[in-house]
Amino acid sequence: MKPDDASNDVARLRQSDQASREAFVRGTYSELFRWFYRLSGIRDQAADLTQETFTAFWHSPGPEQGNVASRTWLFAIGRNLWRKQLRDRKQSEAVSPDLVSYRERSPERNAQDREFREAVDHAVSRLPDDLREAFTLRFWNEFSYDEIGTIQGVLASLARWRYFAARRRLHHDLADWDPERERTEEDRHARG
Helix, strand or coil, rough: CCCCCCEEHHHHHHCCCCHHHHHHCCCCCCCCHHHHHHHHHHHHHHEEEEEEEEHHHHHHHCCCCCCCCCCHHHHHHHHHHHHHHHHHHHCCCCCCCCCCCCCCCCHHHHHHHHHHHHHHHHHCCCCCCHHHHHHHHHHCCCHHHHHHHHCCCCCHHHHHHHHHHHHHHHHHHHHHHHHCCCCCCHHHHHHC
Protein backbone atom coordinates (compact mmCIF):
# COMPACT_ATOMS: atom_id res chain seq x y z
CA MET A 1 0.00 0.00 0.00
CA LYS A 2 1.33 3.41 -0.96
CA PRO A 3 1.49 5.90 1.90
CA ASP A 4 -0.18 8.44 -0.37
CA ASP A 5 -3.92 8.95 -0.60
CA ALA A 6 -6.37 11.84 -0.53
CA SER A 7 -6.72 11.74 3.24
CA ASN A 8 -2.97 11.67 3.93
CA ASP A 9 -2.15 15.38 3.78
CA VAL A 10 0.77 17.03 5.53
CA ALA A 11 -1.18 18.82 8.26
CA ARG A 12 -3.10 15.69 9.23
CA LEU A 13 0.10 13.64 9.32
CA ARG A 14 1.83 16.17 11.57
CA GLN A 15 -1.08 16.10 13.99
CA SER A 16 -1.21 12.31 14.08
CA ASP A 17 0.33 10.11 16.73
CA GLN A 18 3.98 9.08 16.70
CA ALA A 19 3.16 5.59 15.36
CA SER A 20 1.48 7.11 12.28
CA ARG A 21 4.42 9.42 11.64
CA GLU A 22 6.86 6.52 12.01
CA ALA A 23 4.75 4.41 9.62
CA PHE A 24 4.94 7.23 7.06
CA VAL A 25 8.73 7.35 7.35
CA ARG A 26 9.03 3.55 7.11
CA GLY A 27 6.69 3.52 4.11
CA THR A 28 8.51 6.21 2.14
CA TYR A 29 12.15 6.07 3.26
CA SER A 30 13.43 3.36 0.91
CA GLU A 31 11.46 4.73 -2.04
CA LEU A 32 12.91 8.22 -1.52
CA PHE A 33 16.41 6.80 -1.00
CA ARG A 34 16.20 4.75 -4.25
CA TRP A 35 15.03 7.81 -6.16
CA PHE A 36 17.98 9.87 -4.90
CA TYR A 37 20.33 7.00 -5.64
CA ARG A 38 19.02 6.80 -9.21
CA LEU A 39 19.54 10.55 -9.60
CA SER A 40 22.96 10.78 -7.97
CA GLY A 41 24.54 7.33 -8.27
CA ILE A 42 26.22 7.82 -4.89
CA ARG A 43 24.89 5.92 -1.87
CA ASP A 44 26.20 8.35 0.75
CA GLN A 45 24.80 11.31 -1.15
CA ALA A 46 21.43 9.55 -1.51
CA ALA A 47 21.38 8.75 2.22
CA ASP A 48 22.27 12.34 3.14
CA LEU A 49 19.60 13.74 0.82
CA THR A 50 17.02 11.34 2.23
CA GLN A 51 17.78 12.45 5.78
CA GLU A 52 17.80 16.13 4.82
CA THR A 53 14.48 15.71 3.04
CA PHE A 54 12.76 14.16 6.04
CA THR A 55 14.18 16.87 8.31
CA ALA A 56 12.97 19.60 5.95
CA PHE A 57 9.59 17.86 5.57
CA TRP A 58 8.90 17.87 9.31
CA HIS A 59 10.07 21.49 9.67
CA SER A 60 8.43 22.91 6.53
CA PRO A 61 5.29 25.03 6.77
CA GLY A 62 3.59 22.63 4.37
CA PRO A 63 2.27 23.14 0.86
CA GLU A 64 0.25 26.25 0.01
CA GLN A 65 -2.46 24.01 -1.37
CA GLY A 66 -3.80 21.89 1.46
CA ASN A 67 -4.81 19.01 -0.82
CA VAL A 68 -1.24 17.90 -1.60
CA ALA A 69 -0.54 14.41 -0.30
CA SER A 70 2.29 13.92 2.18
CA ARG A 71 4.25 11.61 -0.12
CA THR A 72 4.04 14.12 -2.98
CA TRP A 73 5.10 16.98 -0.68
CA LEU A 74 8.01 14.89 0.62
CA PHE A 75 9.29 14.28 -2.93
CA ALA A 76 8.79 17.96 -3.85
CA ILE A 77 11.00 18.95 -0.93
CA GLY A 78 13.50 16.26 -1.95
CA ARG A 79 13.58 17.56 -5.51
CA ASN A 80 14.31 21.07 -4.29
CA LEU A 81 17.16 19.82 -2.10
CA TRP A 82 18.51 17.72 -5.00
CA ARG A 83 18.40 20.72 -7.37
CA LYS A 84 20.12 22.92 -4.78
CA GLN A 85 22.84 20.32 -4.40
CA LEU A 86 23.28 20.19 -8.20
CA ARG A 87 23.68 23.94 -8.29
CA ASP A 88 26.12 23.87 -5.38
CA ARG A 89 28.24 20.98 -6.61
CA LYS A 90 27.61 21.11 -10.37
CA GLN A 91 27.34 17.32 -10.32
CA SER A 92 24.63 15.50 -12.30
CA GLU A 93 25.85 12.02 -13.18
CA ALA A 94 23.43 9.17 -12.40
CA VAL A 95 24.15 5.50 -11.90
CA SER A 96 21.47 3.05 -10.85
CA PRO A 97 21.90 0.38 -8.21
CA ASP A 98 22.22 -3.27 -9.12
CA LEU A 99 18.69 -4.44 -8.31
CA VAL A 100 18.49 -7.71 -10.24
CA SER A 101 19.12 -11.01 -8.51
CA TYR A 102 21.68 -13.22 -10.20
CA ARG A 103 20.51 -16.50 -8.71
CA GLU A 104 19.73 -19.32 -11.11
CA ARG A 105 21.05 -17.53 -14.19
CA SER A 106 23.82 -18.47 -16.54
CA PRO A 107 26.99 -16.38 -16.59
CA GLU A 108 26.13 -15.32 -20.15
CA ARG A 109 22.70 -14.09 -19.09
CA ASN A 110 24.19 -12.28 -16.11
CA ALA A 111 26.69 -10.55 -18.40
CA GLN A 112 23.95 -9.55 -20.86
CA ASP A 113 21.76 -8.23 -18.05
CA ARG A 114 24.66 -6.26 -16.58
CA GLU A 115 25.53 -4.77 -19.98
CA PHE A 116 21.91 -3.81 -20.58
CA ARG A 117 21.60 -2.18 -17.13
CA GLU A 118 24.80 -0.24 -17.80
CA ALA A 119 23.39 0.91 -21.15
CA VAL A 120 20.13 1.96 -19.47
CA ASP A 121 22.00 3.73 -16.67
CA HIS A 122 24.12 5.58 -19.20
CA ALA A 123 21.10 6.54 -21.32
CA VAL A 124 19.13 7.73 -18.29
CA SER A 125 22.12 9.71 -16.97
CA ARG A 126 22.35 11.54 -20.32
CA LEU A 127 18.77 12.80 -20.09
CA PRO A 128 18.35 16.46 -19.16
CA ASP A 129 17.61 16.87 -15.44
CA ASP A 130 13.90 17.67 -15.85
CA LEU A 131 13.29 14.69 -18.14
CA ARG A 132 15.32 12.36 -15.91
CA GLU A 133 13.36 13.44 -12.84
CA ALA A 134 9.99 12.96 -14.55
CA PHE A 135 11.04 9.57 -15.94
CA THR A 136 12.38 8.20 -12.66
CA LEU A 137 9.40 9.49 -10.68
CA ARG A 138 6.94 7.85 -13.08
CA PHE A 139 8.78 4.67 -14.07
CA TRP A 140 10.40 3.60 -10.81
CA ASN A 141 8.33 5.44 -8.20
CA GLU A 142 4.93 5.19 -9.96
CA PHE A 143 3.87 8.78 -9.34
CA SER A 144 0.90 10.13 -11.30
CA TYR A 145 1.44 13.01 -13.74
CA ASP A 146 -0.39 15.31 -11.31
CA GLU A 147 2.01 14.33 -8.53
CA ILE A 148 5.05 14.73 -10.79
CA GLY A 149 3.75 18.15 -11.80
CA THR A 150 3.41 19.11 -8.14
CA ILE A 151 6.90 17.83 -7.34
CA GLN A 152 8.46 19.64 -10.31
CA GLY A 153 6.34 22.77 -9.91
CA VAL A 154 4.77 22.46 -13.37
CA LEU A 155 1.41 21.51 -14.88
CA ALA A 156 0.56 17.82 -15.10
CA SER A 157 0.50 18.11 -18.90
CA LEU A 158 4.13 19.27 -18.93
CA ALA A 159 5.10 16.49 -16.52
CA ARG A 160 3.46 14.00 -18.90
CA TRP A 161 5.29 15.51 -21.88
CA ARG A 162 8.61 15.28 -20.02
CA TYR A 163 8.01 11.61 -19.22
CA PHE A 164 7.18 10.77 -22.83
CA ALA A 165 10.08 12.86 -24.15
CA ALA A 166 12.41 10.89 -21.86
CA ARG A 167 10.90 7.59 -23.04
CA ARG A 168 11.32 8.62 -26.68
CA ARG A 169 15.00 9.43 -26.11
CA LEU A 170 15.56 6.20 -24.20
CA HIS A 171 13.85 4.12 -26.89
CA HIS A 172 16.10 5.72 -29.47
CA ASP A 173 19.27 5.32 -27.40
CA LEU A 174 18.49 1.70 -26.48
CA ALA A 175 17.11 0.56 -29.85
CA ASP A 176 20.18 -1.59 -30.49
CA TRP A 177 19.20 -3.80 -27.57
CA ASP A 178 15.92 -4.80 -29.19
CA PRO A 179 15.79 -3.97 -32.91
CA GLU A 180 12.63 -6.08 -33.41
CA ARG A 181 10.56 -4.33 -30.76
CA GLU A 182 6.98 -3.48 -31.49
CA ARG A 183 5.83 0.05 -30.85
CA THR A 184 3.04 0.32 -28.28
CA GLU A 185 0.25 2.87 -28.40
CA GLU A 186 2.09 4.86 -25.71
CA ASP A 187 5.23 4.86 -27.87
CA ARG A 188 3.36 6.19 -30.88
CA HIS A 189 1.96 8.95 -28.70
CA ALA A 190 5.42 9.86 -27.42
CA ARG A 191 6.70 10.20 -30.97
CA GLY A 192 4.46 12.96 -32.06
